[in-house]
Amino acid sequence: MADKRKIEVFSAGCGLCEETIEMVNKMACSNCEVSILDMKDTNVAARAKELGVRSLPAVAVNGVLASCCAGRGVTEDALRIAGIGQP
Numbered sequence: 091m092a093d094k095r096k097i098e099v100f101s102a103g104c105g106l107c108e109e110t111i112e113m114v115n116k117m118a119c120s121n122c123e124v125s126i127l128d129m130k131d132t133n134v135a136a137r138a139k140e141l142g143v144r145s146l147p148a149v150a151v152n153g154v155l156a157s158c159c160a161g162r163g164v165t166e167d168a169l170r171i172a173g174i175g176q177p
Contacts, residue, residue, distance in 0.1 A: 094121055094122070095121050095122045095123065095151060095152060096123050096125070096151070096152050096153070097114060097118065097122050097123065097124045097125065097149065097150070097151055098125050098127055098137075098141075098149065098150040099111055099114050099124065099125065099126050099127065099147060099148075099149050100127050100129055100134065100138045100143050100146055100147060100148040100149070100150075101126055101127065101128060101129065101147055102128075102129050102130075102146045102147070103130075104146070106146075106147055107146060107147040110147040110149065111126055111147070114149060129146060141153070141154075141155045142155050142160065143155065143159065143163075144161075144162055144163025145159070145163040147159075
């Protein structure tokens with residue numbers, strides 16, 4: 091029997107998060123072990139930071155942030171480019 095695929099869904103409980111949870115649950119197979127993780131929990135937030143989560147919802151598979159969830163999020167450079175902090 092193949093090892094279970096560990097899927098972690100990081101959620102803030104918003105509508106977009108709920109849609110992602112529904113999608114993951116619908117796609118999950120018998121080899122998938124899905125965990126829904128509430129970002130209000132400090133341990134979950136620490137795990138998310140460890141994986142590089144920068145926006146929600148986010149999904150990690152076997153401890154690796156899915157490519158659709160990587161590299162996003164608020165950065166100081168992006169905010170400056172948008173005009174924040176500029177007179």
